Amino acid sequence: MHDVLVIGGGNAALCAALMAREAGAGVLLLESSPREWRGGNSQHTRNLRCMHDAPQDVLVEAYREEEFWQDLLKVTGGNTSEELARLVIRASSSCRPWMRRHGVRFQPSLAGTLHLSRTNAFFMGGGKALVNAYYRSAQALGVELRYDTPVDSLELRDGRFVAALSGNQRFEARACVLACGGFESNREWLREAWGRNERGEWPADNFLIRGTRFNQGVLLRHMMAQGADIIGDPTQAHCVAIDARAPLYDGGIVTRVDAVSLGVMVNREGRRFYDEGEDFWPKRYAIWGRLVAMQPGQVGYCIIDSKAIGRFMPPVFPGVKSDTLPELARALALPDHEFMKTLNAYNAACRVGTFDHTVLDDCRTEGVAPPKTHWARPIDTPPFYGYALKPGITFTYLGLKTDARARVYFGAEPSPNLFVAGEMMAGNVLGQGYTAGVGMSIGTAFGRIAGTEAARAAA
């Protein structure tokens, strides 16, 4: 029998396994993917959000607890636990020396991400390098690793963990950490959660999954059936508008199209549907997945002209290019009459002041609905480009209710030896909304707590 069993193989699971091992526990980690796909969504990440009172290695200026908390409060609309959120925020200020000890390296933010240089520490080599470093360290410390081992269910006795079952294998342990992601990869569950809309469509059928295919939510569903206390709304998720040509899974960061605030977005009927210049892109990119999900066919089209080129991160797929707007509409299979009506109305409504994409500038529309409140310039300089975008689910927020010791609850009673970390409990902090880098802050903080607590429970 092992002391601590960790289920999952991404950031939260690895942090838990390393902490439990450092506390002297014998640790077994079960990951459902094969070795070459290990690391879950964590392999796609770039950075984590960190509080700091003064400049710290790769982070400039200061990003204090109160500002971080206010940022979280704003994006979640108050749908968060202040106690757990502050715990994550404080932990984010001291975790990096520990991460470095396990081989993670940081770098300052590069061109295109400079607006995050104060708040987010970037992983050198991205999330893939981070999970590889953690796996190397875990192996060196004697953590036992098993790939291709999806856990189907748990054996529980009065809220106490007894064993995990994977096919006909049974793994007993004195304590267990659940860190096996949300249910974002489970298309059936997404379909059920989003239901059918007034047009008779099943919106989730048109979603793409930005990360791993292995976060099927099997244990989340199992825990719900076992009576574990649950938190969050199944339709709440981090959801971005991504290139419609992206693969169904694992398209990662490069399928994002960051040009929306530089142009206009129309639906498949050729109509605009939201203010593209409402706020800075890093504060708004995560609302567009949901906005596109509400449109007919769950598709939107980002339209820009050559003035926008060079002002956003080049996406992996080139845009559809045309010398005239009617040609572009035809190339994108949009109704050209309605499309031109929309574009002409928008162009005529632009009141161009001093264009500056780095501030909330005074270029705006007048007399058109919806308005574009910043960076509004006529789309009039060929060549023109269009990108079809679909909702891209990053991760879901439905999860297990927990506390500052990462304990799983059954009927408001904490389990003595079952803990949870990462996406599987992120909904305690993120009831809705998102602020860049906080997923890894939550997973690192709670992964470390869960590992320590599991080792203590096992002892």
Ligand SMILES: Cc1cc2nc3c(=O)[nH]c(=O)nc-3n(C[C@H](O)[C@H](O)[C@H](O)COP(=O)(O)OP(=O)(O)OC[C@H]3O[C@@H](n4cnc5c(N)ncnc54)[C@H](O)[C@@H]3O)c2cc1C
């Ligand atoms: C494209 C993309 C970019 C992102 N960028 C960032 C970023 O820059 N910063 C940030 O903070 N967040 C980012 N995120 C979000 C971030 O990935 C998550 O918040 C974080 O990685 C969650 O860590 P986790 O360990 O909980 O889940 P994961 O890393 O997804 O790990 C879950 C693991 O559990 C395994 N698993 C699932 N079910 C089972 C089972 N039944 N049995 C055994 N194993 C199982 C999976 O194979 C997987 O390895 C990004 C996500 C995506 C998709």
